[in-house]
Amino acid sequence: MHGRGQDRLGHSALKPDAYRLQPLTGDAPQRALPLPTTVRHAPILRFSGRGNTMLLTFDDGPNPEYTPRILDTLAKYDIRATFMVCGEMADWNRDLLARMADEGHVVGNHTWTHPLLTRLTRRKIRDELESTSDLIEKTYGERPLWFRAPYGAWNRNVFQLNAEMGMEPLAWTVDSLDWTTPGTGAIVRRVERGAAPGVVVLSHDAGGDRTQTVGALRRYLPRLLDEGYRFTVPRRNYT
Structure with missing residues (x-):
């Protein structure tokens, strides 16, 4: 693991901004890897389950300003x-990954630098995924079982590498579009209108000002609970 002065390649290790990040290189942990999964040809978009159960997911973090506020709510x-984390962001905020583990949240792999994977070689895709999985295991305590491609961009190499690393590709059903900062009310309306059994909601806890995301969560969460919705994390036995 590189320090904060210079990385293993001798580059200056500056605190990351959104996606201007450097991939991690280093020795893989000695723990057993997850068993390979079946190669999918499309990501999982929703889940089946009993009752009005939904999944909330947050991409691109963790961020020291917004992620704690989301966790508090x-x-x-x-x-x-479910938090789909970017490796470099997680490296700078390991305490938040530890908190996620302590509080029972699922941490998934969202690559190290948030690149468009469909433009990368198979080797570079593997480095993005392995580096992030290694860091998650060292900090969160387990290797991730779920992966989300940045920008929702998937191809054969991504699906094959997901399967080889024992991860399932998880997309989303409802896009809150919070990354466009449309206003807290607009985010609330999109989530509430999209609410239905088995849906996966996409939001972000980093990559920009996520004040609206935090505010929207505080508004729609108690409303949906009052309407009888319940929230859970992905499990493979009900995909």
């Missing part, structure tokens, strides 16, 4: 969510 209502 989830804790207030005793809700578990």
Whole structure:
């Protein structure tokens, strides 16, 4: 693991901005890897399950300003969510990964530098995924079982490498479009209108000002709970 002065390649290790990040290189952990999964040809978009159960997912973090506020809101209502983390962001905010583990949230792999994977070689895709999985295991305590491609861009290499690393490709059903900063009310309306059994909601806890995301979560979460919705994390036995 590189320090914060210079990385293993001798580059200056500056604190990352959104996606201007450097991939991690280093020795793989000695723990057993997850068993390979079946190669899919499309990502998982929703889940089946009993009752009005939904999944909340947050991409691109963790961020030291917005992620704790999201975690606080989830804790207030005793809700578990899924965080698709970028390796470099996680490297700078390992305490937040540890908190996610302590509070029962699922952490997934969202690559190291948030690149468009369909433009990368198979080797570079593998480096993006392995580097992030290694860091998650060292900090969160387990290798990730779920992966989300940046920008929702998938191809054969991505699906094959996901399977080889024991990860399932998870996309989304409802896009909150919070990354466009449309206003807190607009985010709330998109999530509430899209609410249905088995849907996967996409939001972001980093990559920009996520004040609206935080505010929207605080508004729609208690409303949906009052309407009888429940929130969970992905499990392979009900995909």
